[in-house]
Each structure stands twice: as C-alpha cells, then as structure tokens.
Amino acid sequence: MIKEVTDQYNAQKIEEKVHNFWEDNQAYMKVREHRRGEKRFFFVDGPPYTTGHIHLGTAWNKIIKDSILRYKSMNGHDIVDRAGWDMHGLPIEVKVEGVLGFESKKDIESYGVEKFVNKCKEFALKQKDAMTDQFRTLGTWLDWEDPYMTLKDEYIEAAWWTLKQAYEKDLLEVGKRVVNWCPRCETAIADSEVEYEDRTDPSIFIKFATKNENDTYIVIWTTTPWTIPANMAVAVNPDFEYAKIRAVKEDKEEILIMASDLVESVLKKGRYTDYEILETMPGEDVAGMEYKHPLVENIPEQSKFDHRVYLADFVTAENTGCVHIAPGHGVDDFDVGKANDIPAFCPVGSNGHYTREAGKYEGMNIRDANKVVMEDLDAKGLLLADDTITHRYGHCWRCKTPIIYLATKQWFIKIGDLKEDMLAEIKRVDWHPDWAGSARFRDWIEGARDWCISRQRYWGIPLPVWRCEECESLKVVGTRKELQEIADVDPNTELHRPYVDEIKLTCDCGGRMSRIEDVFDVWFDSAVASWATLNYPHREDQFKEWWPADFITEGHDQTRGWFYSQLGASMVAFGQAPYKSVLMHGFTLDSTGKKMSKSLGNVVQPHEVIEKYGADSLRCYVLSSSAPWEDLKFNQDELATIHRTINILWNVYRFPLPYMALDKFDPLEVSFEAVEPYLRKEDRWILSRMQSVIEEVDRSMEQYLLHRAIRTINEFVLEDLSRWYIQLIRPRTWNEADDPDKLAVYRVLYDVFANLCKVIAPFMPHLAEEMYGNIVKNVDPDAALTVHMCNWPKVDESLKDTDLEEKMTAVRAMVEAASNARQKVKRKLRWPVNRIVIEPENRQVYDAVMDLRFVLMDQTNAKDIDLVEVNHSWDELGVEASPNHSAIGPVFKQDAGKVIQYIQKADANELKKGLANGELEISLEGESATLTPEMVKFEDKIPSMVAVADFSGGRIYVDANLTRDIESEGFAREVIRRIQDMRKELDLEVDENILAHIRIDDERIVDLVLDRENYIAKEVRSQVQVIGFDVDATGTLVKDWNVEGIDVHIGISPAN
RNA sequence: GGGCCCGUAGCUUAGCCAGGUUGAGCGCACGGCUGAUAACCGUGAGGUCCUGCGUUCGAAUCGCAGCGGGCCCA
Known part of the structure; x- marks a missing residue:
C-alpha cells in the first residue's frame, strides 16, 4: 500500500536508508547480474591516485560515470565497470618518506627497500579503502568489491607483457637523453x-x-x-x-x-x-x-x-x-x-x-x-x-x-614511430565534444616526443628487463610464468622491488643477468588499464569478449595524461585505440573561477556539501550546472537552488500521498483503461509532457549532454508538475467519494511518478529509490528489487499529443497575462471575475481557448470567457479620437484650431467609420474640409473596471466589475481561507470537523457571506456554524482578522 | 610565447553550429495564493551580449586583432 510521507525532504535520512537498503540486498551486484548476457558495455574507470581523500573534481568525475552507467544499465546493457586505483609512484613514496622523516634516497637504502616498499603498499591500500568509502557516499555504483589495483601482480604482468611487446616490435629504446630530473627524488x-x-x-x-x-x-x-x-x-x-x-x-x-x-x-x-x-x-x-x-x-x-x-x-x-x-x-x-x-x-x-x-x-x-x-x-x-x-x-x-x-641513460617508447598510426586511430574514436579529439588531442599527439618510461625509484612496477653482466645482452620478460620457466623463482614471489631484483637469469653467453634497477613511470601503470582490468594477459577469454572499451570519461587534463598514455600503450600492444568513445569533462574551480588549491584556501570538500545538502543535490548540481566539458565554477548558492528544486520535487511527490493513502488507492486495482474515459484535458497533457521529457532525456543522454537531461527533468518538475498540474488538480483530490474524476487523477499522478522515479534514477539515485520503494514496491511485491533494475521507460506514442502541449502553453500565457491584468485593477485571484475576453492573434490560440476553456476559466477564476474571432477586436471596446497636430497644422494653417476642436467633439466611432476607407468630408462652420486618416489618432477605450494585458498570442481583458454574487463569493472565500489557516494552526486532521463562530462587523457583508453559508460550512467542515453581526466568536482558537477593511472575528473548535 | 576551450543582467546560464527585436533561474523590489504551507505563484527593475575592427541591408551569432579566465604545452 502506498504510504503517506509526512516529513520534509531530508536527504541525509533518505540517503542513509537507501545505502543500507542497497547493502543489505546486494543491490549493485544483483542489478549487474540482472543484465548479464545483454548488450555489452565495457567501461574503464580512470584510476584516481590513492591520495586518501577525494575532492570535488574526482567526485564530479565519478558522478558522471555513475549517471551514465546507471542510464546504460536501465537501457539494457551488460556492464563491466571495475573501479580502478592508481597506487604506485612518487606521490606515495614522497608521503612515506615524509612520515619516516627521510630526506634522500640514501635514507631509503639504509632503512631497507623491502621495508620501505611494504610501507608504501600498506599506505596505498589504506588510502584506497578510505577513498572507496568517500566515493560510496556519493551513491556511485562501480565494482568497488573487485577493483583493479596497479599494485597487484596480475596488473603488473599486464605492464610487463606490454613492455615485451614494445621490445619485440622494436619500439623500446635505451639511451642517453636529456630528461627532466628531480634532484630531490633523484629520478627522471x-x-x-x-x-x-x-x-x-x-x-x-x-x-x-x-x-x-x-x-x-x-x-x-x-x-x-x-x-x-x-x-x-x-x-x-x-x-x-x-x-x-x-x-x-x-x-x-x-x-x-x-x-x-x-x-x-x-x-x-x-x-x-x-x-x-x-x-x-x-x-x-x-x-x-x-x-x-x-x-x-x-x-x-x-x-x-x-x-x-x-x-x-x-x-x-x-x-x-x-x-x-x-x-x-x-x-x-x-x-x-x-x-x-x-x-x-x-x-x-x-x-x-x-x-x-x-x-x-x-x-x-x-x-x-x-x-x-x-x-x-x-x-x-x-x-x-x-x-x-x-x-x-x-x-x-x-x-x-x-x-x-x-x-642520463633512460628507457623510451618510440612514440615517433607510432605517431602517424596514433593520429589515424583517434579519428576513429567518438569524441565528446568533438574538438577534444579533433583539435586538442590531435595537437598534443603531433607534438609528442618519445616517452621516457624509466624511473630510478622503488615503489613502482619493476622494469622486466634483465641485462647480462658479461655481454650486456638484454632479456625482457612478459609474464610471471615466463620468468618461472627461465629462472628458479618461488611462485609466490611478489613482483615488486626488492624481490624481483634478487632474481638472476643466465645469459646465453653463460653470464649472469641482473634486472636493471629502474621501475616504470607510473603513467605506464594506468596506460594498460583497459586490458589489465580484464586480467589480460593472465586470461584471454574476457579480453576477447570485451576489449576495447566502449566508453571512458576524464577531465581535460587527461588529454596529455590517461587519454594519451592509454593510446600509446595500446598502439604498442595492439596497434589500435583502446577506447571507442571518450567524454572529456571539465575542472572544478572556485566560485570566482580560480583553481581550487590548498594554498588559496578555497577548497570545497565533497563531504561538507553532502552533509549540508545531500549527495543527490551535489550530483544534480555538478551535472546540471554546465556542459560536461566546461569548467565548473562551484557556487554554493546555485547548489542551494538545485536543492530547493529537489525539495519541490519531493513536495510534488508527497502532495497526493495522504489522499491516496486515505482512499487506499491501489494502482493494481485501478487500471489506466478504467479511468481513461474520465481523463480531463490536463491529465492527457501531463501524460504527454511526461513522454516528451523521456524523449528529450534520451536525446541528451545519447550525446552525453547530462546537463540538458537534468535541466529537462527539473523544468518538468517545476513548471509542469508543481506550478501547473498540481495547481489544476488540487480540488479534484479533495473529493470524498469514489469519484472517477479523482481516481483518474490518482492514476495519472501515479503513472507520472512511476515514470519520473525511473527518469531521475541515473541522476538522483537515492531519491529515485525512495520514491520507487513507496509507490511501486509497496504496491506490487513482484516489482523489481530496486528502481535501478527497472527498464528505462519507453516513450508511449499513444500518450503523446504535441498539439495539446502547445495549446496548454498558450493557455498558460493567457493565465499569466490575466494575473497581470488583475494586478492592474487590484483584484485578487480569490475573487472571481465576471468574465475574461480573449483576442487571439491566430487560429492556434483560438483553438487553445476552445479546447481548454475549463482550464482557463479555472485558473483565471473567471465566470465566463468571451472569445473574439481571430484578429478582431472586442466589440465592447470604445474608441477615443485625438487630433494629430503635426498632420493638421500644415494643411489647415490658421483654421487648424477649428479642426482640432471638431475632432475632439466628434463621435469617435463615427469618425473612425468615416475614415476607414480614406478621406472624410466634414463641414466646419459651413465650410467643408477634408480629413485624412493621418490627422486622427484612434485609441481603444477600455470599459471601466476592465484591465488589459498582452500575451504572446494575443490580448486578454479581465472584467472585474463587481456583482452581489461575486462579492459574496469573494468574501466567503476570504472567510474560508482564514478558517483553513486556523485549522492548520490547530493542527487538525484533514477530515476532522469543527465548530465555527464568525462575527463580521458590517451588516452588509454579513448578508453577503450568509448567501454562501453552506458553501463555507462544506469547505471548512464545520458542523455547527454561526455567522452574524452579533456573534460571540468563541472557540479553542479565536482570531481577529481584517478582510478588505472589515473586521472579522473567528473562533473555531474541534467538533468533539 | 603556442594549442584548445570559455567570456551574455549582481550570480548561474539559454541563444552561437545554420546572422533577422537577447530568453530563463537565483538574488532584489512589489504583489498574490493558502490543507504541498519552513511550500508555492505573478509582476517589475536590472544587459556597452569582454573590447575594437571587419564581412553583411542587418552581427551576441561569421572573420580578424586584442583583453580576461581555465586546461595543456614551451
């Protein structure tokens, strides 16, 4: 059964609940398994360096990945998405050196390489765990349980194997070159x-x-x-x-x-x-x-x-x-x-x-x-x-x-020999945006130099190169197995320094071969990720099935980094690009557009944001604020705005729940077919809008335009649902009986939310899960475990009615204009008006009024609508004529004054008619004169208490003249509003009855209000109600009000 | 110094590819609504479309030069 949710939107609570739900039910694993055998989607996670803490940039990065993968999964893709960790290299060495208080390589040597390397490993693993937790709070789903780690032996083998390919293809070179050198780290x-x-x-x-x-x-x-x-x-x-x-x-x-x-x-x-x-x-x-x-x-x-x-x-x-x-x-x-x-x-x-x-x-x-x-x-x-x-x-x-x-003497990959092939390959890759590949990456490759892959350090993948101490010939080893075949090696030997350094080979010349002491440039580690993550060359089957990657996405700094290193290594190994499509995303900057850095003190921590607004708000903000490839100026106010939007989504979602719960509405019982005959125009409209939104989100996601997808959704929630549909259907939800008109609303709202929770799932996975749990799973025990296991909604063409959508847009423009006009005559919306008059500029607007007349009357609170023919004027408009001095003067000279007087005194309507076909002969003190159309300016004369406003398809008049009936209704609604306010103050249940005593200090108004005594009683559920000039306004709550200058005293009490 | 990207209201942005009165959200001011209510709606003010030059009948949009910011490189 659908449950009422009474709380305000509380992201922290929802997200914690959802995380527990995911964990308890192994939701991630089950969703991935659910798609096994479907269309393959091989994603390679660009491995973040294990620094121990994520920042806004890495958070954004993973959020993009997560949203795209969730979307792909819902659209029927079998996904490989091992999270990756970059765990070798100088950054960790430097950190460990710092902890141990080292100053140079000598300190490491005297401390012992084995102990040092183990410290580095310990450090990297600890940092990885910490970061995994942080990424998880973002709600990102990657394979966190079985990530690829560059420090693992299987991974190291992938790098070894790749280097051997380079050696065998004569793409590996050793020689003295000038390199960038850090004199502190003592390495290239x-x-x-x-x-x-x-x-x-x-x-x-x-x-x-x-x-x-x-x-x-x-x-x-x-x-x-x-x-x-x-x-x-x-x-x-x-x-x-x-x-x-x-x-x-x-x-x-x-x-x-x-x-x-x-x-x-x-x-x-x-x-x-x-x-x-x-x-x-x-x-x-x-x-x-x-x-x-x-x-x-x-x-x-x-x-x-x-x-x-x-x-x-x-x-x-x-x-x-x-x-x-x-x-x-x-x-x-x-x-x-x-x-x-x-x-x-x-x-x-x-x-x-x-x-x-x-x-x-x-x-x-x-x-x-x-x-x-x-x-x-x-x-x-x-x-x-x-x-x-x-x-x-x-x-x-x-x-x-x-x-x-x-x-110094270093090892190089001969990029020069590969350059032409690389340039050809990147043309085959689908780049988003296009210029990331066609301009930026191409320029970088054209200027690329040979890649120095050797480092004179400890914590890294050891170069698998052994050199004969006698004849200097080389042996490059590709796998552990190969090593075991040619040397006496304990199969459990870890492939790190100093262990591999101890392995000696025998040269063909009989000499002893020792490993050259260098380790790999850490960029070479991640360069082999696309096959290392498939455990190649250790296993071949997965590689054959999945490689190359369907999609990767990283920041634009990775043009020279991972996009490049992967391409280089892959050209060496396989002669082709390791990825089919690439989304290049931007950088997170502070709100003034400056780089976030510790020294500037402008760093925003993801967890701070999550604590304040929740992960879904952060996700929506970073995804919607700008195009993915543009830099993101992080702005708290904007984030707060997005949070507000999500809050509205929450309010829209929870609005009908109390009624549905009260009525025990069961969507399995009330089919769409059953309510279809009772659908109103606005119901069909919102259903059509929902279809259009799905379609537009699809269109955006196809091109990885995540910002457009989310903006589309947010606009739908704000404009269509909150500001329009919910306003239109409110009275229908208050009907008490088993009214088919009400059931139609329930069913429509239900279908909209059932779709909406799926559409928001990739972007706001927690809120989506929460909504899904209540409205789908509470109703249907056989429904999929999680919203993320659901199929992406398919556009239902039979529900699409773009003509209706356009008409509704026109009507909304008219309602806005009417509201504008009301303000001019200071007539509140609560007070009905006799009629509104529409002058449409075209047939479409005319048809919109015809078709959606009820909606228009309802939202303008008008008793009637006069619809004028297209391009005609309202026939009750008067005309005012005024003389155009500059046209009259030159023609009539000294008689001009008389002409002017004539025009001012003349009947404007007659004058207009006379001039309609050109010149008009008039008689001035017995003499005839000729008036031309330029001499008279005509202006519409609007009847009194009528206000006018233009809208994009025409003009609207609001006739705000009062009648007894309107005044009666106006005052009645003023009273109702105040009693409702007081009910709220007493925190009464929606269906609780009351007693009401109302004293109005004006006999005429008492009379007017009494006209609608029953109406008031019904609206505020008062069993006993006394209205009068001399009433003692008593009750549990008594308040004095001033309504349009009249003092009103109201007392209410619960009925029993 | 070079390559790529960005520059539109106080802030965040749409429009730019395919030239034809700059459109929104936030904020601000005023007003409205009232059983979504710590929510919501309307109206208004606010723009040298970074600057200059050019192409064109017409430039936010196309071209050139410059300024500022970002990433990358030297």
Missing part, C-alpha cells in the same frame, strides 16, 4: 609530471672571451649560472645579423659580439656609456669562432675540450641572440651536441650536487652554486650584467623541487 620525471610555477632566478649576461682576438667577447645570457661549468658551445641563428661593436664603459673599451638588433638593450643592461659598430656579419660568419671557457681555470676537465660557436635554428632574437649550450643540461643543447659531435659533459650527479669533474665546485649543490659561479665570473670581469627574472619554471609535481635537466 615525465614531461607530464612537471608543474610550471613562477620562480625568480638570476638573469645574467656573460662574456665569453674569443680565442683569436684580444679583448673580444661573445655575449650570452642565462638564467641558470650553475650550467656554465657544463658549457660546451655557443649557438647563433644563421638568419640573424650579428654585430661586432666597440663598447665604452668608464673609460674602458672592449669588443663585444651579439645580434645587431639587441645591441642597445644589452649595453643598457651592462651600463655602457657609448659604443660604435665595427662590423656586422650574418650568423654563418660567427659560427666556427673559438672561445675560451670562462671558468676553465676552476674546472680542469674543461681544458680538454674545444669551445666553438655553432648554428642552430631555435635561437631566437631575444637577450643577446647568442645561446649558451650545455648538452648535459638541455634538450636543445643535447641536440646541438649530437649534431656536432660535442660530448654531453655533465658534471652534476643525480642528487643535484657537482661531481669530481666540476673541479672547484665538486660537492656543491647546484642551486647554491649559482651565487659562487656568478662571483667567480665577476671576479674575472666576465659578468656583463646581473639581474633577476621571474618566469615560469618546471617543478617536480610531487615534492615541488625545481627540476633540472640532466643527460
């Missing part, structure tokens, strides 16, 4: 792990003394003085013009070489007082010039090298136009070195301290060295200018240490 980091932030650095100009000419210097510029010890060359642009100048400063003269266009600015920086250009030359002529390393006296190693000027296209016309080249410390520099056989001299160690090769600087930290290098240069008179600059500089994404560039 990927481009995508570099965070750019503002930083202030030295900005210095240095003179390099040329070898063959005295007192002649090439001027270079740098922001990293510490790289000067590694300087090996200077680069100039072949297309620039360079100048050799004599520069003067404090009576000293020297000869400087730099780009011609930059001479003035450089000399200004160096505070030179005068200069003269000695010679200009193209860059090509500068090339080949030899110079002396500025610190060669401090760095003996540098005396072994020649230093020259080379040509390079990347040199820009900034600073001096001559670029300091240190092949050991820069990507471009490295390339210049490679092209010209310059050694990549790199006197800096992995910890950011100079090595023995740096001579004087050995052991010094490079950041501390900046100052020393500058002092040394200055002492030698080689520091031309010394300033600072604030610029964007890369930092380690985890420990925020400024990165350096180091030439």
